[in-house]
Amino acid sequence: MIHNKSKYFQIIGLVLLSMIVTTSCEREVSDAAVLATFPTTADVFTDNPVGLTDEFFISFDPVEGANVNGFDTDESEAYEGFASIRIDVPSPNDPDGGFIGGIFRDRGEGRNLTGYDALTFWAKASTTGVLGEAGFGTDFDGDKFRTVAADLQLSTNWKKYVIPMPDPSKLTQERGMFVFSAGTQSTDGLGFVIWLDEIKFEKLGTIAQPRPAIQNGEDVVIQNFIGGTVNISGLSQTFNTAAQGDVTVNAALAYFEFQSSNETVATVSALGQVNVVGGGTATITASLGVNEAQGSLTIESLGNFTPAPTPTRNPNNVISIFSDAYQNVAVDYYNGFFTGDGQTTLGGEGPGGADLSVDGDGIINYTNLNFVGIGTFMDVPTIDATSMTHIHVDLNINEALNAGDNITLQILNDVGGNETSGSVTITAANLAANDWRGFDIPLANFTGLSNRSQLGLLFFISNSISNVYVDNIYYYIEQ
Amino acid sequence: MKTIHSKNKLRLAPYNLALILGAILIVTSCDLDETQEVTTLNNLVMSDEFDVDGAPDSNMWGYDVGDGTNEGIPGWGNNELQYYTDRPENVTVENGVLIITAKEESFEGKGYTSARLTSQDLFEQQYGRFEARIRVPFGKGYWPAFWLLGVPKTITVDHEEVLEEWPAIGEIDIMEYLGDEPTNVFGTLHGPGFSGAESISKEFTLENDRFDTGFHVFGIEWSPTSVNFYVDGNIYQTLTREDVAEETDGEGEWVFDRPFYIILNVAIGGNLPGNPTENTVFPQSMIVDYVRVYN
Structure with missing residues (x-):
């Protein structure tokens, strides 16, 4: 311990020395070069918003379903003082929006939060529900230091919540004072009320x-x-x-x-x-x-990747599902994960469905393939391919190919309604291992697909091929 | 041995508050001139500064090895989950500190290993000031302790000479800590009529700090009339013969007039701390900077 202590003193000595140096430096630096420091105001909401923008609550985008009407202050409830924030969590089918959420932003250029170690607040709810997200660092201007805790369990009594700062030293100028979002996933779609109070930054000393x-x-x-x-x-x-x-x-x-x-x-x-x-x-x-x-x-x-040939068809004649050459239609998913029906297929999970992005070209990589569906029938418009004549897809088998291997495409119209479907099988003779093959299949070949005005699912099915790259899936009109 | 702890029994008789407030006032008033009324005994009679790397000093420390079965108390009387060893991976001295490490591993039928050092037969003392500087681990299931057990006397039962057993021997828990309450420690006396769940105990809570992020000094000053419990120079509990009598309606027996020996250990799981969860981090260590005894 004697050794340790002497080291200690050395360190303290160094620190003192550096402080002296720093101090003497500061005297020499001109005023203009002094870093601006931002206010260290701790409070965000006590009985009123503290130092926030005039709009106080800035909602998430209503276009994405955020309900802007459920936010208010409440002078009949407070953990401390006379008022709290009242959030009426809407049901999913509320015409004004199925969830509520947004931010509070500092009205100035931001606050210096480096002296704190947590955002804290008190909350309770009208029923035992879940606050989907709460935190800080979302300022709708880059959200550089976004910090949120998910799924906070609320009780019907006031309870304190602590959102630790991942690294306070980075928060020298933060405008995102508070962010929350809430839906009714925890209450089976029943709307409920959340009250928040005493939102502030604190130095607890017990975050470790x-x-x-x-x-x-x-x-x-x-x-x-x-x-x-x-x-x-x-x-x-x-x-x-x-x-x-x-x-x-x-x-x-x-x-x-x-x-x-x-x-x-x-x-x-x-x-x-x-x-x-x-x-x-x-x-x-x-x-x-x-x-x-x-x-x-x-x-x-694995080294160099040969992309699939870039499609050259006139975009006016194309309805694209997955291609970087065209504007793709909205899809529900590139993998429906019908695991309950025995699906094992992975992939189609990256941004825009692309599991790989090589030189800006997105590629789907289905692995453990047995079957997988691309959906366009739930939250997006179905595809009217009545005027289309063909479907195109590029496939690259990412494993050894055996004679007898095949992969089937199945197209479903009016899923869950007056459903019709047809399928076409591509055999090993037309596929290649580790190389691209393009397929242009007349939609007329999908026997049984008697109507294609509401296409909702496109399946890839195989019991012999497990790993395949997929690119450039689109319907088109043969000119 | 440490048996059947029950946290909800941790309590302090109201009349002790006055004593503690008094102690706090003394501490406060002494803050400026550094003379601490907290401790009055300053004649160092034993210290282990843990300055020699390797196994702990064998002139000072032995080990309780196993899961308590050999002692007739499997799980050490508390359904604890660890198997104590004297292996270097569970106990070692390094860089000026003693390191007692709890590991999650299958060993001799248990799921965890750890260590328990005892000074029995090597260092035993009646009365005095016992102090250690310690940093503890964190997380549900960790139960480190710095404590004393009384040396058993030979007594005659049914014309046979036998050794006294707990709680007749007495137990002074200088510091106990539960990993899921990182701001709290507690000090406790056990004896006949006030053992286990009925023991006399009090919690000390750190404000704006925790026991697992830095070293803290835990001690008692023990005289023929009382035991003072302190943390970092703050007395938080004083227990006198009269306190024991009043706490136990006269049933409790003051057994703290005999030599006691020192124990340092990290227990895992069991009745008092509850068992570790999947989020409990293993391995972790209790780190002891020094143990000092004064009279």
Whole structure:
């Protein structure tokens, strides 16, 4: 211990020295160069909004279903003082919007929150329900330090909630003072009321044991190609709190620093975008402050990727489901995950359905294929392909191909209504392993598809092919 | 041995409040000149500063090994889940500190391993000031402790000479801590008529700080008339012979006039802390900077 203590004193000495140096420097710096520091106001809402914009509550986009009418203050309920915030959570079929949520924004240029370690607030509800999301850092202007906890269980009594800051030192100028969203998933669609009070930033001193994670804490391995891009996801920070045990928040990319084990294979940007630049293997890891994040993303780069030929048909003659050459129609999903019906297929899960993005070209990679559906019948308009004559698809079998292997396309019209369907099977002779083959199939060949004015599902079905790249799925008019 | 703890029995008789308030006032008034009325005994008679790397000093520390079965109390009387070993992965001295590490592993039929050091037969003392500087782990299921047990006397039962058993020997828990309450510790006396669930105990809560993020000093000052419990120079509980009598309606027996020995351990799970959850982080260690005894 004697050794340790003397080290201590050395460190203290250094610190003192650096303070002296810093102090003397500060005297020499001109006024103009002094960094602006922003207010450190702690309160966000007490009985009134504190230092927030005039509109106070800024809703999520009503176009996306946010209900702007359910937000108010309530002078008949308060945890402390005389007023609280009242949130009327709408039912999903409310014509004014099926959920409620939005932000409170600092009315100035932002606050310096580096002296705090948590956002805290008190909440209760008219019934035991769930507050879908609550946090800070969403300012509708980049949301750089978005920090939210999900699924906070509310009780009918006032209870304090703690949203730990992933790294307070980064929050030198934050405008996103509070964000929440709530729906009725926890109440079987029944509307209920949430009250919030005493929203503020605090230095609790009891937020400890940080355990950041990327990729949801898992060591994920994916295959990709030169030119491919992948985004790091599943970012979180977990703290132990005195009152609530472990609390995990979703933490924005900007809190993390990323590192590649081999920059000749893959580089990673400050915002977690991985670019595959060579063949080989590279592992992306991250840290948040001094803590290494659990989880990693390993890229096995298979080298150069040959994309499917770029479609050249006139867009006016095309209804595109999945292609970078055209404007795609809205789809419900590129994988319906009919797991209850025995579906094993993975893939179709990335942005816009693309599991891979190589040089900006998105590609679906279905794996463990038995069957998988692309849906256009639930929350999006069905496809009227009455005037179309063909369907096009490019397939690249990503495994050894055997004689007898085949893959079937099935198209369904008016799903769940006056349903009709037809299918066409593509055999091994027309497919290729590790190479693209394009198919232009007359819709007339889909025997049984007597009507195609409301196409709702396109299935890929195979009991012999497990792993396939898919690109450029579109209906067209043969000219 | 430490048996049948029950947290809801942690309590303090109201008449002790006055004493504690008094103690707090003294501490407050002494803050400026550094003379702490908290402790009055300053003649160091034993200290282990844990300055030599390797196994703990064998002149000072032995080990309780196993799950308590050999002692006739499987699970150490509390349904604890660990198997204590003397292996370096469970107990070692490194960089000036003693490290007792609890691991999640299958070992001798148990799911966790840990260590329990005891100074029995090596260092035993009656009265004095016992103090250690410790950092504890966190998470549901962790139950580290710094405590004392009385040396059993030989007594005659049915014309046979036998050793006294707990709680007749007495127990002074200088520091106990539950990993899911990282701001709390508690100090406790056990004896005949006030053991286990009926023990006399009090919690100390840190404000704006926690016990798992830094070292804190835990101690007692023990005289023929009382035991003072303190944390970082704050007395939070004083228990006198009269307190024991009043707490137990005269049934309790003051058994703290005999030598006691020191125990340092990290228990996992069982009746008092509850069992670890999937979120409990393993391995973690209790880190002891020093143990010092004064008279």
